[in-house]
Amino acid sequence: MIELSRNITFGQYINNGSALSRMDPRTKLICAVLLIALTFFLNSFIAFAVFLIFCAILQWASHISTAYVLGSFKPFIGFLIFIYIIEVLFYYAPPGQHQTVYWHWAFLTISREGILVSAMTMIRVLFLYYLVSMLMFTTSLVDITDGMEVLLSPLQKIGIPINAFIMVLVIAMKFVPIFVAEVERLIKAQTARGVRFDQGNMFQRIRKLAPLLIPLFVSGFQRAGVLSTAMEARCFGGRPGWRRSKRRVLRFTRFDALVLAFTIAACVIPGVVTIFAPF
Amino acid sequence: MLFELKNVYHTYMRGTPFATEALRGLSLTIPAGQTVALVGPTKAGKSTVVDLLAGLIKPAPGTLFYEGADVAASSFDSERIRSTVGIVFQSPEAQIFEETVGKDVSFGPRRKGVSLAESRRLVQEALETVGLPYEDFRSRYTYALSGGEKRRVAIAGVLALQPKVIVFDEPTAGLDPRGRRELLDLIVTLKKRHNLTIVYVSASLDDVIGLADIIHILDRGRLVFSGAPREILARADELAALDIEMPETARIALALREVMPEIRTDVLNLTELEEEIVKNASAPSAQENREIKAP
Numbered sequence: 001m002i003e004l005s006r007n008i009t010f011g012q013y014i015n016n017g018s019a020l021s022r023m024d025p026r027t028k029l030i031c032a033v034l035l036i037a038l039t040f041f042l043n044s045f046i047a048f049a050v051f052l053i054f055c056a057i058l059q060w061a062s063h064i065s066t067a068y069v070l071g072s073f074k075p076f077i078g079f080l081i082f083i084y085i086i087e088v089l090f091y092y093a094p095p096g097q098h099q100t101v102y103w104h105w106a107f108l109t110i111s112r113e114g115i116l117v118s119a120m121t122m123i124r125v126l127f128l129y130y131l132v133s134m135l136m137f138t139t140s141l142v143d144i145t146d147g148m149e150v151l152l153s154p155l156q157k158i159g160i161p162i163n164a165f166i167m168v169l170v171i172a173m174k175f176v177p178i179f180v181a182e183v184e185r186l187i188k189a190q191t192a193r194g195v196r197f198d199q200g201n202m203f204q205r206i207r208k209l210a211p212l213l214i215p216l217f218v219s220g221f222q223r224a225g226v227l228s229t230a231m232e233a234r235c236f237g238g239r240p241g242w243r244r245s246k247r248r249v250l251r252f253t254r255f256d257a258l259v260l261a262f263t264i265a266a267c268v269i270p271g272v273v274t275i276f277a278p279f
Numbered sequence: 280m281l282f283e284l285k286n287v288y289h290t291y292m293r294g295t296p297f298a299t300e301a302l303r304g305l306s307l308t309i310p311a312g313q314t315v316a317l318v319g320p321t322k323a324g325k326s327t328v329v330d331l332l333a334g335l336i337k338p339a340p341g342t343l344f345y346e347g348a349d350v351a352a353s354s355f356d357s358e359r360i361r362s363t364v365g366i367v368f369q370s371p372e373a374q375i376f377e378e379t380v381g382k383d384v385s386f387g388p389r390r391k392g393v394s395l396a397e398s399r400r401l402v403q404e405a406l407e408t409v410g411l412p413y414e415d416f417r418s419r420y421t422y423a424l425s426g427g428e429k430r431r432v433a434i435a436g437v438l439a440l441q442p443k444v445i446v447f448d449e450p451t452a453g454l455d456p457r458g459r460r461e462l463l464d465l466i467v468t469l470k471k472r473h474n475l476t477i478v479y480v481s482a483s484l485d486d487v488i489g490l491a492d493i494i495h496i497l498d499r500g501r502l503v504f505s506g507a508p509r510e511i512l513a514r515a516d517e518l519a520a521l522d523i524e525m526p527e528t529a530r531i532a533l534a535l536r537e538v539m540p541e542i543r544t545d546v547l548n549l550t551e552l553e554e555e556i557v558k559n560a561s562a563p564s565a566q567e568n569r570e571i572k573a574p
Contacts, residue, residue, distance in 0.1 A: 012297065014296045014297075016296065064296065065296070068294070068295055068296065071294070071295075185368070185373055185374075186376055188330075188333075188335060188366075188368060189368060189373070189374040189375075189376065190376065190386075191333075191335060191361070192333055192335075192361075192365070192366040192368070192374075192437070193386055193387040193390065193436060193437070193440065194361070194362075194386075194387050194390035194391055194440065195390060211376065212376075214376070215376040218422065219373075
């Protein structure tokens with residue numbers, strides 16, 4: 001509990017100098033979107049198995065320890081199992097579909113189709129989680145937002161203020177670790193004054209978290225105030241015709257083209273498999 | 280011995296690519312009734328020691344003995360350490376989380392479940408000790424206090440728990456010279472009046488040289504050396520290499536070494552420095568080289 005921020009690893013950038021972390025963020029984002037779309041499209045276990053091979057290659061190229069990445073799944077496993085059981089029990093077959101029922105009681109059913117469809121959903125969730133966390137592990141926040149800004153800039157033409165939206169996103173993301181540190185500090189301060197966060201049942205523990213919220217909100221607003229003054233002091237926005245320039249230029253290299261081609265191939269093969277696969 | 284650390288290690292984010300070793304085989308002792316200073320540059324592991332002493336983290340591997348009992352042993356009640364060790368964290372104003380001064384200071388006693396009258400008495404005593412009149416301050420909003428007042432309120436909040444030990448983690452950081460002096464005076468009074476053990480963590484020797492009985496110098500998670508203030512200052516050259524800020528007198532003495540190689544650096548005040556300079560200036564070696572470089 002005390003080491004809160006140090007135990008939350010989801011989305012933390014690991015700068016290990018691998019080819020993936022050096023890639024153009026635009027390519028990475030396009031690839032990530034393609035692969036995420038693919039997980040929604042795939043509908044067969046064989047196709048997911050083929051996709052898994054691609055993920056293994058991705059994992060190898062990232063130079064991040066597999067145990068570490070799989071370890072970051074741990075907090076969700078219990079939750080996923082719970083969802084899976086609920087899904088299976090309440091599975092509702094589309095009308096006309098044949099169901100092989102194994103067990104039935106009142107409105108609860110366990111059927112072959114229910115088990116398979118729910119398993120597919122779970123696999124999809126795991127792949128999604130893996131892909132998103134891989135993108136976060138290999139891309140720094142600055143890279144992600146730079147890439148997004150470029151990719152979304154066509155929307156600027158129809159009057160959507162992309163720059164402002166990206167800035168809001170950046171600030172929101174930057175505030176997450178600050179808030180976590182703040183919570184950690186409050187927990188420490190209250191622990192030192194006699195609160196026992198690690199004792200009592202679940203409800204008692206949740207009740208103990210409530211007094212953290214008010215000081216967190218107060219400091220959040222204080223920080224926001226300071227930040228907005230600092231931004232204004234540095235002439236952020238406001239004037240007509242104002243736009244930001246970039247010091248860093250994004251470069252699309254041969255490696256990026258290669259990765260993009262590889263990703264498209266990785267999308268097509270399981271895509272074809274899912275159409276023709278019997279299972 | 281109140282606290283005894285034996286070969287203590289601590290790694291943050293163990294088993295991840297972000298793992299950082301904060302303590303690597305630290306051994307030190309903190310005797311009861313003394314003022315002990317832990318001094319070291321950034322990344323020395325000072326704040327980790329604070330968390331350790333507060334019972335917020337456990338040594339792994341290594342052993343922490345509290346009054347001779349192993350803290351990691353299953354028979355040890357961690358309540359014992361938490362109820363007797365008070366912590367004033369870095370930037371203590373962040374430690375305040377209630378709306379009014381009275382509510383914030385009484386937070387600890389209320390948690391302990393003492394009676395209303397008793398809690399009131401403790402709050403009053405704690406606030407008076409830190410120099411904030413009870414009637415005037417108890418209903419003030421904590422967000423409207425000045426920086427120095429906030430620190431006092433935070434210290435009062437710890438005092439209201441009636442600890443035997445108070446750990447101060449860089450308490451003077453960000454205070455103006457006057458606030459700093461007042462805080463140091465307060466710590467001296469606390470120790471005298473309440474017979475407390477004080478652990479003072481700091482990046483600079485300036486605060487602790489007149490305050491501490493024993494100083495432990497830490498660097499990169501290990502104990503470098505320890506001793507009484509005078510013994511520590513005698514090794515000024517090593518301190519300078521560790522990037523530890525020293526009192527002005529010691530800095531001047533160290534700078535004068537260029538022209539007075541024999542000069543002692545363990546001077547506690549200006550009078551002692553003057554005596555030292557006079558003593559060395561009459562020595563023949565100093566006469567040859569009259570060029571004194573500015574420190």
